[in-house]
Amino acid sequence: MKSGLTPVADIDPPVTVVMPIRNEERFIEQSLGAVLAQDYPSDRLEVLIADGMSTDRTRPIIARLAAARPGIALHVCDNPGAIVSCGLNAALARARGDFIVRVDGHTLISPDYVRQCVAALERSGAAAVGGRMDPIGERPFAQAVSLATSSPFGVGNARFHFSAQEEYVDTVYMGAWPRRVFREAGGFDEELVRDQDDEFNYRLRERGGKVLLSPLINSRYFPRTSPRALWRQYFEYGFWKVRVMQKHPRQMRWRQFVPPLFVTVSLLLLATAPVSAIGVRLLALTIAAYALCSLGASIRTAGVERWRLIGLLPLTYAILHMAYGLGFVCGLARFRAGWRVQSQHVPEIESAASGD
Numbered sequence: 316m317k318s319g320l321t322p323v324a325d326i327d328p329p330v331t332v333v334m335p336i337r338n339e340e341r342f343i344e345q346s347l348g349a350v351l352a353q354d355y356p357s358d359r360l361e362v363l364i365a366d367g368m369s370t371d372r373t374r375p376i377i378a379r380l381a382a383a384r385p386g387i388a389l390h391v392c393d394n395p396g397a398i399v400s401c402g403l404n405a406a407l408a409r410a411r412g413d414f415i416v417r418v419d420g421h422t423l424i425s426p427d428y429v430r431q432c433v434a435a436l437e438r439s440g441a442a443a444v445g446g447r448m449d450p451i452g453e454r455p456f457a458q459a460v461s462l463a464t465s466s467p468f469g470v471g472n473a474r475f476h477f478s479a480q481e482e483y484v485d486t487v488y489m490g491a492w493p494r495r496v497f498r499e500a501g502g503f504d505e506e507l508v509r510d511q512d513d514e515f516n517y518r519l520r521e522r523g524g525k526v527l528l529s530p531l532i533n534s535r536y537f538p539r540t541s542p543r544a545l546w547r548q549y550f551e552y553g554f555w556k557v558r559v560m561q562k563h564p565r566q567m568r569w570r571q572f573v574p575p576l577f578v579t580v581s582l583l584l585l586a587t588a589p590v591s592a593i594g595v596r597l598l599a600l601t602i603a604a605y606a607l608c609s610l611g612a613s614i615r616t617a618g619v620e621r622w623r624l625i626g627l628l629p630l631t632y633a634i635l636h637m638a639y640g641l642g643f644v645c646g647l648a649r650f651r652a653g654w655r656v657q658s659q660h661v662p663e664i665e666s667a668a669s670g671d
Contacts, residue, residue, distance in 0.1 A: 326359075327355065327356050327359045327430075327433070328359070328412070328413040328414060328433060329359050329360075329361065329411060329412040329413050329414075330355060330359060330360055330361070330412040330413070330414045330415075330416055330429055330432075330433060331361045331362075331363060331406075331410035331411060331412030331414070331415050331416070331494075332350055332360065332361070332362045332363070332416045332417075332418055332429065333363050333365065333403060333406035333407065333410065333415060333416070333417050333418070334346070334347070334350070334362065334363070334364045334365065334406075334417075334418050334419070334420065335365045335367070335394065335399045335402030335403050335406070335417075335419070335420075336364060336365070336366055336367065336369070336373065336402070336419075336420040337366065337367030337368070337369050337373075337394075337397060337402075337420075338367075338369045338370060338371045338373060339369070339371075339373050339420035339421070340369075340371040340372040340373050340376060342420050342421050342537060343373050343376050343377060343420055344376055344380065345423055346418065346419070346420050346421065346422055346423060346424075347362075347364070347376075347377060347380050348380060349418075349423045349424045349425075349426075349428075350362055350418055350424065351380060351384045351387055351389075352426055353424075353426060353427075353428065353429045353430070354426050354427050354430060355429040355430050355433075357384075357386040357387045358386070360387055360388070360412075360429065361387075361388045361389075361390075361410070361411055361412055362387060362388065362389040362390070363390055363391075363392060363406040363409055363410060364377060364389070364390070364391045364392070364406075365391075365392050365393075365394040365401075365402030365403065365405045365406040366391055366392070366393060366394055366402075367394045367395075367396070367397035367398065367401075367402055368393065368394065368395060368397055374391065377389075377391060390409070392405050392406060392409060393405070396505065398505070398507075398508050399503075399508075399511055400502075400503035400504055400505045400506075400507055400508075400511040401505050403417065403502065403503045403511070404502040404503055404505065404662055404664065407497055407502055407664045408664060410494065412494060413493065413494055414432070414433050414436060414491060414492070414493055414494060415491065415492050415493075415494055415497070416428070416429055416432050416489075416491040417489045417490050417491065417512075418489060418534075419489055419536075421536055421537045421538075422489065422534050422535065422536050422537070423534060423535045423536075423537075424533075424534040425533040425534060427533075428446075428532060428533065428534060431446075431529065431531045431532045431533075432444055432445075432491035432532055433491075434531075435491075435527060435529045435531065435532060436491060436492070436493055439525070439527050440525075441483075441524070441525045441526060441527040442492065442493070442496050442519040442520075442522075442524025442525060442526065443487065443490050443491065443492050443496070443516055443519055443524065443525075443526045443527070444487065444490070444491050444492075444526070444527045444528075444529055444532065445475065445487025445488050445489055445490045445491060445526075445527075445528060445529075445532060446475075446487065446488060446489075446528070446529060446530070446531070446532030446533055446534055447475055447476070447477070447478060447479070447488065447528065447530065447532075447533075448464070448465075448475055448476055448488040448534075448536050449465075449533070449534065449535050449536060450464055450465065450535070450536045450537070450538045451535045451536065451537060451538075452537075452538055452540075453537075453540075454540055455623070455624065455627060456540060456541065456542065456627055456631070457537070457538050457539070457540045458621070458624055458627075459624045459627035459628050459630075459631045460538040460539060460545060460631055461538055462616050462617065462621065462624060462628060462631075463616070463628055463631040463632055463635060464476060464538065464635070465477050466612065466616045468608070468609075468612035468616070468632065469612075469616075469631075469632055469635050470570070470635070471568070471569075471570025471571075471573065472568070472570055473486075473570060474528055475487045475488045475528055478528055478530075479530050480530060481527065481528065481529050481530060481531075482527075482528055483525050483526060483527055483528070484526055484527075484528045485513075485516065485517070485520070485526065485566065485568065486512065486513050486516040486517070486526060487516070487526055487527075487528050488534070488536070489512070489534070490512060490515075490516065491532075496519060496524065497664040498664060499522070500515070500518050500519060500522060500661075501518075501661040501662060501663055501664060502661055502662045502663070502664045503515050503661070504562075504660050504661050505660040505661075505662065506558065506660040507555050507558060507559070507660075508551060508555055509551040509552050509554070509555040509556075510552060510555045510556050510558075510559050513556075513559055514558075514559045514562065514563065517559065517563040517566040518563070518661075520566065521563065521565075521566070542630065542634055545631070545634050545635070545638070546634050546638045547638075548638075549634065549635055549638035549639045549642065550638040550639070550641060550642035550645075551642060552639055552642065553574065553575065553638065553639035553640060553641065553642025553643035553644075553645075553646060554642035554643065554645055554646040554649070555642075555646065556571060556639075556642075556643060556646065557643060557646030557647055557649075557650050557653070558646070558650055558653060561650065561653040561654055571643075573636075574635075574636045574637070574639045574640030574643065575639075575640040575641075575643035575644050575647075576640075577601075577605070577636060577640055578636075578637060578640030578641050578643075578644055579640075579644060580601060581598070581601060581602075582644075584597050584598035584601060585598060606629070609628075609629045609632045609633065610629060612628070612632065613625050613628035613629050613632070616628060
């Protein structure tokens with residue numbers, strides 16, 4: 316065994332890496348290259364890429380990388396639904412591995428990533444394992460996003476953003492699972508454009524499964540590089556979290572309600588400000604309190620080494636909180652009938668492996 320790990324079996328179990336992607340020409344050479352460079356035995360590794368009908372150079376790049384590594388079984392399947400949940404299900408239906416490891420197009424996994432996922436699943440018996448999300452920014456704004464999304468002020472107590480210890484959590488970044496959990500729980504909910512990983516892990520926990528965060532499972536993530544892209548990402552997170560809440564209300568955490576509460580209070584005070592002096596004062600007090608907290612968090616997060624990002628961090632925090640909160644509020648309006656219709660769009664997954 317490589318990486319200094321104690322073998323847990325005489326033969327490494329077969330693993331399928333699933334990659335849901337679309338228009339990833341900027342990152343696919345690095346992300347897929349890291350998958351193809353795993354220290355896991357190539358004859359025990361299968362890579363299934365679910366492409367959401369890319370319109371850029373993503374597929375030619377994949378073909379070139381596959382030709383350079385003929386020893387690894389690499390296949391591309393179409394994902395006409397073009398969203399992550401549909402892509403994951405399309406890949407899962409073809410998967411032959413005993414373990415499923417998800418890798419996203421914006422992520423660089425460490426050379427022992429697959430091995431560490433398998434080891435964590437085998438030693439813990441968990442239904443899902445994953446590592447911490449470690450963002451890396453190349454430009455100043457992306458660097459600010461990396462810092463903000465790794466701090467409790469930015470993302471609450473979502474442990475996979477900053478925890479450095481092995482522990483059971485509510486969800487993890489990307490994820491790896493024994494294939495059997497998909498036969499038992501079904502696939503990913505194809506209604507959800509975002510938050511489909513949270514919903515699936517919630518479903519596993521409702522069935523008694525555990526989700527393990529391991530610091531040995533390492534990867535690096537490329538965050539959004541512009542305020543507009545970050546706003547859209549977190550607006551969608553908040554918007555679709557409403558549907559997750561409606562399907563799994565007991566799985567919600569307090570951190571997920573703070574941004575929408577802040578946005579709702581701010582909007583109500585803004586609406587009353589033209590006719591109420593008290594409303595004006597309360598609005599000013601709310602904004603001032605948030606600005607003060609944001610500035611303090613920015614100074615603490617940036618520290619001495621990254622002081623040049625202090626000016627960008629308050630903007631980044633505001634986007635994270637306001638976009639998520641407004642998305643959640645809009646989701647409540649859009650899915651107001653969802654409290655009565657608890658529909659699931661979860662397909663059964665019949666693995667391509669023989670004997671399943």
